[in-house]
Amino acid sequence: MTDAAELLTRTKELLAAHPPAGTDRTEFLKARFDAGLAWVHYPKGLGGLDAPRSLQAVVDAELTAAGAPENDPRRIGIGLGMAAPTILKYGSQELKQRFLRPLWVGEEVWCQLFSEPGAGSDLAALSTRAVRDDEGTSHSSEAGSGGDWVINGQKVWTSSAHVARWAILIARTDPDLPKHRGITYFICDMTDPGVEVRPLRQITGEAEFNEVFLTDVRIPDAHRLGEVGEGWKVAQTTLMNERVSIGGSRIPREGGMIGPIARTWRERPELRTHDTHQRLLTLWVEAEVARLAGERLRQQLAAGQPGPEGSGMKLAFARLNQEISGLEVELLGEEGLLYGDWTMSRPELVDFTGRDAGYRYLRSKGNSIEGGTSEVLLNIVAERVLGLPSEPRNDKDVAWKDLTR
Structure with a gap:
């Protein structure tokens, strides 16, 4: 099995053969994939080396230090x-x-x-x-x-x-x-x-x-x-991975929604009140707990396939985003009601942190719907994590064509 030393050697060889400063971005990424350094846990010939998933960090750290381009993971x-x-x-x-x-x-x-x-x-x-x-x-x-x-x-x-x-x-x-x-x-x-x-x-x-x-x-x-x-069975693989990718992505301390409001608190002392101070402290701790829980989830992923834990992470992600953005608008007062650019556009991806507080407040409302509604995810956690009985269903053995719609 490929170990950390071999991955490091392969990464250095990639950098030597394709120096990031002088190599076209797309060509570098293709060479990285072909070297098995894209997803190290994938099979050989498909972007990986059949290595433990946990060793991806070895490759990523070496490439980041060398200034290698990434594949814009948010866009794709x-x-x-x-x-x-x-x-x-x-x-x-x-x-x-x-x-x-x-x-x-x-x-x-x-x-x-x-x-x-x-x-x-x-x-x-x-x-x-x-x-x-x-x-x-x-x-x-x-x-x-x-x-x-x-x-x-x-x-x-x-x-x-x-x-x-x-x-x-x-x-x-x-x-x-x-x-x-x-x-x-x-x-x-x-x-x-x-x-x-x-x-x-x-x-x-x-x-x-x-x-x-x-x-x-x-x-x-x-x-x-x-x-x-068997599409429902196949779709479960997609859905489990989707919830991990939404709620369990790696972020630094004070990454995500908690970052902007923490900066505002430090830089705008005139906005502080005792009540918002206590609420911000609570949300900061909860955001940090969620971040560390995400790290543990990724450790579990390194040993196998995503499970219902991703649904719990996605639940926490949605609730925290909505509560944090609501507190941010409240902290800013009238200023928080401003919305800089309410124009029709079709962005490729969502940027929560690069916009004003009003945008974050409005956009976070969708977090409890996209990627599985919070109500459905609560059922998944209840049944598959806590072992509670399933909700009664009267459509389980009824042909789809006979269901009321």
């Missing part, structure tokens, strides 16, 4: 945090070879076509249909053989759909089965002529979210992940 977060681990676990060797390298390098942005207008919190109730057409020909240049699936439906709350090249998609392939058992998982080409992306303007004035309409979109069977009808 859906691809890195959700699509890649799902493709690795369920994709064919051809799909792994085709998608993982451009995904990690950042040449192709991904989005997630899961939620629907009638199936948000109850994702398994989705109605987007996928029908097999063995005689059809996909519009995609990468169709391959094996026939197509024809997709019709609507997705919503889709981050980055307006800039995405590919999407992970779940659709119903058998309406005669109960809702969790008639779903199949696909990779969707966002350039297909049947894909229409429309902006959804949010309370911030921006439209980082979208609604996506799918009309006779053709997906080759070669772009299916997992077996037909």
